[in-house]
Amino acid sequence: MLYIALIYNRETGSNDPKMFEAYGQYTKEMIEGGFFKAGDPLQPSETATCVSVRNGKTELKDGPFSETKEQLGGYYVLECANLDLAIECAAKIPGAKTGTVEVRPIVAM
Amino acid sequence: MNQATSAEDPLARIFREEAAGVLSVLIGQVRDFELAEDALQDALAEAVVIWRRDGPPRSGAAWLLTAARRRAIDRLRRATVIRKEASQLELLAQLELGGRETEENQPIPDERLRLIFTCCHPALAQDARVALTLRTLCGLSTGEIGRAFLVSEATMSRRLVRAKNKIRAAAIPYEVPEGSEVTERLASVLDVIYLIFNEGFSATKGASPTRASLCLEAIRLSRVLYQLMPHPEAGGLLAMMLLHDARRDARTDADGAYVPIAEQDRSRWNGELIDQGTKLLLHCLGQHRPGPFQIQAAISALHAEAPSASATDWKQIAALYAALFEITPTAVVTLNRAVAISNVETPAAALALVDTVSDELDGYQPLHAARADLLSRCGRNTDAAAAFRRAISMSGNASERNFLQRKLDQLT
Numbered sequence: 106m107l108y109i110a111l112i113y114n115r116e117t118g119s120n121d122p123k124m125f126e127a128y129g130q131y132t133k134e135m136i137e138g139g140f141f142k143a144g145d146p147l148q149p150s151e152t153a154t155c156v157s158v159r160n161g162k163t164e165l166k167d168g169p170f171s172e173t174k175e176q177l178g179g180y181y182v183l184e185c186a187n188l189d190l191a192i193e194c195a196a197k198i199p200g201a202k203t204g205t206v207e208v209r210p211i212v213a214m
Numbered sequence: 215m216n217q218a219t220s221a222e223d224p225l226a227r228i229f230r231e232e233a234a235g236v237l238s239v240l241i242g243q244v245r246d247f248e249l250a251e252d253a254l255q256d257a258l259a260e261a262v263v264i265w266r267r268d269g270p271p272r273s274g275a276a277w278l279l280t281a282a283r284r285r286a287i288d289r290l291r292r293a294t295v296i297r298k299e300a301s302q303l304e305l306l307a308q309l310e311l312g313g314r315e316t317e318e319n320q321p322i323p324d325e326r327l328r329l330i331f332t333c334c335h336p337a338l339a340q341d342a343r344v345a346l347t348l349r350t351l352c353g354l355s356t357g358e359i360g361r362a363f364l365v366s367e368a369t370m371s372r373r374l375v376r377a378k379n380k381i382r383a384a385a386i387p388y389e390v391p392e393g394s395e396v397t398e399r400l401a402s403v404l405d406v407i408y409l410i411f412n413e414g415f416s417a418t419k420g421a422s423p424t425r426a427s428l429c430l431e432a433i434r435l436s437r438v439l440y441q442l443m444p445h446p447e448a449g450g451l452l453a454m455m456l457l458h459d460a461r462r463d464a465r466t467d468a469d470g471a472y473v474p475i476a477e478q479d480r481s482r483w484n485g486e487l488i489d490q491g492t493k494l495l496l497h498c499l500g501q502h503r504p505g506p507f508q509i510q511a512a513i514s515a516l517h518a519e520a521p522s523a524s525a526t527d528w529k530q531i532a533a534l535y536a537a538l539f540e541i542t543p544t545a546v547v548t549l550n551r552a553v554a555i556s557n558v559e560t561p562a563a564a565l566a567l568v569d570t571v572s573d574e575l576d577g578y579q580p581l582h583a584a585r586a587d588l589l590s591r592c593g594r595n596t597d598a599a600a601a602f603r604r605a606i607s608m609s610g611n612a613s614e615r616n617f618l619q620r621k622l623d624q625l626t
Contacts, residue, residue, distance in 0.1 A: 106385045187387035188337055189395075210384045 107142060107211040108183050108191040113175040114204030116149050127199035135183065140194055144181035175204050182211070225265055229258055232275040234351045238325035239279055242388055243309060244286045247378045251350070253286035254278070260285075275322045283309060326351065327390050327442045330435075334403040335386050342377035343406045349374055351438075352431045362413065362428055403439065404451045404507060407432050411455050415462070429459055449498035450508030456491030457514035460484040472613040476523040488518045509538045528557035545571035546578070553584055561591035579608040583618060595625050
């Protein structure tokens, strides 16, 4: 089963080298455990553009989809046998200690 | 829940006793909640006809499992013709092979523990855990569960479908957790059972026969759990529910009015249940792995063994609430501890403690009832009257409202 772990956190506006290192460690652990499929950090939500098409016309909005305190800041795609394992992996994501990680199964196509 | 029908219909009794066990094995084999449930319903319908004609088989469970698996294979075959998924075909082949190994008169394995842990998985919303547990383990119909929780059958049905979808789509595993995880996951299971019990016991939203039997369902399920997993906290929960349930009849008088524990006729307490609960609790406490349910059972046991309200060992009850607070530091525990302290020290001392949590518990009806009682015992009648009025306005239970109204009338 593939799961996506969406990492939501408050945006601090600065890069914490300790956090960077913690993510490096975590990614390494996921690769070695055979769970890692993909994963990336995202640019801050102020760089986001929302795109929608209405009546054939493309409409743009500056900023993220929802203006909440915690914003999507990165993701992992993990291969896990079941939800318990996916939760175990998600709980180790450094951002889970300060924010929230949403775990969603990916539809097999 | 079908007590009326089970008395006259032996088939209903067999279904009720065996369905959860059969379902638990079937889910493991077909790996799909919904399919297993539908197939079991088919098998039950088949059983009604055949058992009435030929008499019930030696092992109803094995018969039902064989029939249900056959029905599941039929359903899978029909679905597979349309979808032709490789995994479905593989499962079908396995099921057809596995079926030959089952002897119809052999006892079937007990997989209910897996079912319990899956239904009570913390990734499901709490109301969904409760509903799913009542549906699959207690065999209540969707309508019955809806009535017990005062929502429509359609709403309850959606809640169940959503939960089952999540189990499948998110791959919530069908297994008993292992290692360090067990304690945490067991706590989730115990909470669900206690919630079912409490819903029937406190009847906050009015009384009905369906709701009262939730207590019996919770006790029955708790016995199964403790038998399959004799953890001291599982025993603690069962002991606590037995001790509470022992007082059930005494909680209402001949007119159906609510009677608080201090005014209950103790001769109406069920001595057999008290005895069972106390023995079980002592056995669990002897394992020296205390937990919140064992402590709450101990508090209930102290009430049960007191010959009168005034002879209750309030000092020890206050100490137990303090111990409970160490494990679960909540405002509700503080409130209960304060009530115990009012009988050991002074109502004023208790009131001071209550006021440390009164803001946090402002929306909690028992806070205002307790404050009203303490204020009146302190002689502060005006404040007490205000608190009684607040408690009355917040109570959803008519007999409790009447009780509080009488107290209010006695003030002036």
